[in-house]
Amino acid sequence: MPPRPIDGTLLKQGAEAHVYRSTFLLPNVPCLIKVRPTKPYRHATLDMRLTKHRCVSEARLLNRCRSMGVLCPAVYFVDEKRGEIIMEWIEGPSVRDFLHDCIDGASDPGKEEDNVDVRLDALMENIGQTIGKLHDIDIIHGDLTTSNLMLKHRENSGTTSEPQQGSQALLTADTSLLDFDVVLIDFGLGQVSNSDEDKAVDLYVLERAFLSTHPRATRLFDIILDSYKRNCLGSAVVLRRLQEVRLRGRKKSMVG
């Protein structure tokens, strides 16, 4: 498949895909284009099959999630032969950026630390709830990290007249975190599964990501687990399994 130039601004370039910001159909509909470029070192047929397969599975998961009621970008258009997905643009900082700013902000002498803590707790509660929902519809994200969780301002909250941007806006005193939704992005490694093992591993991956990036994370992650426990219908079995996973690591079968 010949590569086609994408009309948009390149935002990120990973090992698997390039991500562009652009518009879909009308100038007032912002979108994100995720392209999986061909890898010249791979056999052409294999490359096409892999690209197509990953693109298709990601698009299906996004669509399933969104229509069943878990927040994630909506799929606007798929060109599986070229490995392109056009999806909804999510405006807002990632939880990772937000946490960094929060922790930096908290070390400022001018800021009240308690205030930040209350907000962080609310955010963690929200994350736990979102992951619980995701697992209740039997979807495994596969790569739960704080960069793959975004914060989106709720459109009809009515308190702010102009949309606020960036994580600094979230830290301002009059913004309550309750006006924000947690949106899951990047289902490139996702799958549909109802096994407790897969769900536990999903949580374990998030735990590792959390503990390695944020110094105060243990307490925060406990809030996530607590919220998950209360909100996810099948949480008891999954959390029990999580104990086992913690002892032995992510790979159960020890193959590969």
Add this chain to the structure above:
Amino acid sequence: MPTTLSLPHLPSNYRLHIALFTSVTNAAHLHSQLLAKNPEYEYAFIDPSILVSHLQPISACFRAIRDLLDPDVGLRTPNVHSETVFSLSPTHNITDSYRRFGISPSSAAVLAIKILDTSLASYSESNTLERLTSIVEGTEVDFDTKDIRKLTDLIKVKKYYKLKDMGYVDQLYKKKGRNIEEKSEEEAWRDLEVAVLGAMALRSLV
């Protein structure tokens, strides 16, 4: 006034002319001309009751033009206009898609779309617009989401786009006795819109 658009990610010489009509009186005539394959009547005539937003028909045009220009894909129906109607469908059944998303002899409202390559010598914007507004006998209304939603038949939309799983988690939680915030009307429409766009986008993957 008909809406004229050219779409991002497509060659700029492709242009869409779109007009929405209510109280249509000649749907039977239009339908018979389509069946007779009269080239004078080569338009995408869409039944607006299956539309939930103005993005939906434009997205169908986008898919149709992309398939037209892509040598590896190509059209699966006779022309780009019939392909537009077919592109509204979440399944591969062409006959069904015409019947469900195209007009019927009894349609009282019609969305007409003409897709043209403006680089052709025969293209004339004023002629096209004049023909577009006169081919359907009815009252022209604005082509925007507000007017389209007045015509939407939600039962048909949910059936044709197989949306029975929509909002599944919230319903599940409600059944378990949890308090679920009711969505505002605007949010509910937005959810429906993205569910429909998603179903159309995923057609090729079915």
